[in-house]
Amino acid sequence: MERSFDVIIVGSGIAGLSFARKVADLGSRVCILTKKERAESNTNYAQGGIAAVTSDSDDFELHIQDTLTAGDGLCDEQVVRTIVREAPERIQELVDLGVKFSQLEDGRVSLHREGGHSKRRILHVKDLTGKAIEDALLHAVETHERITLLEHVHAIDLITRQKLAQPDHPVDAKENRVLGLYGYDTRQGKVATYSAPVVMLCTGGVGQVYLYTTNPGIATGDGIAMAYRAGAEIRNMECIQFHPTAFYAKADDRFLISEAVRGEGGILRNLRGEEFMPRYDERRELAPRDIVARAIDSEMKKSGARHVWLDISHQSEDFLKERFPHIHAHCLEYGIDMAREAIPVVPAMHYLCGGVKTNLHAETGVTGLYACGEVACTGLHGANRLASNSLLEAVVMAHRGALAVHEFIATQKYPDLRLPDWLDGDLQDSDERVILSHNLDELKRTLWDYVGIVRTTKRLERARTRIQNLKREIHDYYWNFKVEPGLLELRNLVEVAEMIIQCALQRQESRGLHFTLDFPDKNPTATETRV
Missing domain, CATH: 3.90.700.10 (Succinate dehydrogenase/fumarate reductase flavoprotein, catalytic domain)
Incomplete structure (x- = not known):
């Protein structure tokens, strides 16, 4: 069964919901796929708030410099300046949607200060800011006539021209484009085909690759792994932010x-x-x-x-x-x-500063594929995210992405293709699920023990060997049994784990969130890592 839309969004956090509302307002038929309930996202767990210059005692330049300082030389300054300057307008849109940021007794907005900020500029709703924003956006999305929200659908893989090409007629990377994706309905136990000229990845982070994380169970790196398999560039995966106080x-x-x-x-x-x-x-x-x-x-x-x-x-x-x-x-x-x-x-483990490389329009290197939120690497965070800049990045980039997608749909000619159905063939349900739980535990402990807050080359090499062995086992399992949520997540997690280790080995210096005893100093010529 094939279902067709103008835009498919994977994920229902602040990035996905903000983008959905805006691109639907511009006329697109939108489908949001979320693998759990609609409110289950990293956004819903965000306590601190959203950083923006809204006080007369603050200014854009201070926020920009704080962000650049935290990013330790890896930020894209143009991106930082754009996102910081566009913040107030996006904040006002949230207020207009019904988000009631905490106020002082005299009616002024209550602003708090967090690490790395030179001023009080964190808007918040007590200590449940993410939930308040999520609730407001969900209400706007659920009542929108052009938006379909499907719960318990796990995106498996993107469908691209390259993947559909015959071996004797390969598609050049420049001609590659997204055509849709396969999604597994966990309630029905079936895989459906979803076609669209645009797929927006808003799948959040990778917290579950580590043994200890503040992220919810859904943070399994699905979007990053799917984008990588589709040919998108992934950057700075070694820049893992560990929240100091869990x-x-x-x-x-x-x-x-x-x-x-x-x-x-x-x-x-x-x-x-x-x-x-x-x-x-x-x-x-x-x-x-x-x-x-x-x-x-x-x-x-x-x-x-x-x-x-x-x-x-x-x-x-x-x-x-x-x-x-x-x-x-x-x-x-x-x-x-x-x-x-x-x-x-x-x-x-709290936040990933790397991810799918995008520009200021949320575009990846694969035509029709966009990314927004923690899954994306825009250049805002550099080597270390400044506190409360993540929700800010999500709302600004969702807005910019919606404008870009609207123009893309209006000007691009979408190929009239019927996408192939998913084939299980004669594969059976697995009776060896203990392999999944064992491999998941080994993966998480390997990353925690060898790719943690303080690293060494020897530890990273040990981790690489273990993860490569796990990847082979999981790959064999994937091709021999029918898909199920645990297998799909483990497949993505092991792919993400390998990327983190590859990038960490590339960065032979200590910068921002990446600290290695073998290279304790900063290398002034070092740039982004990539896979």
Whole structure:
């Protein structure tokens, strides 16, 4: 069965929903595919807020310079300037949609400061900003007559001219273009064909490639892996941001303790109760995330501790309940009253600064293929994302992408092709699913142990050997059994893991989020890594 649209969007976070609403308003028939429920996305878990210049005491140049400083020489300055300057208009659109950013008692917007920012410029909705934005965008999308939203459909692979070409008539890379994709309906257990001249990838990040992550279970790198298999360029995959302060629990899941807690005066202490950040950076707790994460990692390794403490008990209980209701309630569930005692925290994988290479119109190198949000590498974040710039990038690039796609559809001639159906042949359902769970566990532990906050060439080479072996096993499994969600995600995760390691081995220097003991200094001639 083939279903046809003008635009297919994979993912239902802030990037996908923002883009869908705008491109549908311009007249396109849009289909959003999400592999879980529509509200399950990284956006929904974003606590901190969205960075933008909205105060008279702030200005664009300060935000630009803060972003460039955090990016450690890898940012594209034109991209930074464009996104920062277009931010206020996009923020106003969110307000017009019904997002009610927190306000002070006098009616002014409440602005908070996070690590790396020279001014208070973080708009927020208490400590559930992402959920508030997601709810507003979902309402706008669900009521739009040109938008179809399909839940529990897992995108498998993009369909391109290259993939459909006969061996004796290959298609040149310049003539390659997207024709649609295959999607697995997890409720019906069937694969359907979706055709469109445009596919927009908004699939989020890769957090589940690591053992400990603040990302939800859906963050399995699907968009990056699909784009790579379709011929798109992938960049800077070694730039993995570990959030310094995830709640420490014995379970693998790591609940995020927002950077805004440090912005409101939270102090990091080792298990002896000593403040340690002054020894690592003059900005102390408000240093960029890579510095804070490495400082915590160093303190833990020196003492053998499993965590450090984040202490904000000097603030009143009323203040903490008002500013951080979600975090306060969660800590209480684990027996921690943050108004009276310190919170146990550890770093956890949080955000990918690399991804599918795009320009300022969200275009990739494959005609008809676009990417927006964490899946994309625009050049905004460089080697290290400035706090709360991610939601900002998503709304600005969704707007710019919608305008570009509208023009593309109006001017491009789409080939009139009937796409082939998915063929399972005589493949059977697997009775060896233990292989999937075992390989997933080995993959996540390999990345955590060998490709973490502090790296060495020897560790990276060991990781590469293990991941290549896993990739062969998973590849054989994929071609011998019918597809299922766990297999599709594992296939993408092992592909992403290999990219991260390849890029990390390419970067023979320490810059931003990539720190290696073998090359502790910065190489002034180094540029982007790519696969």
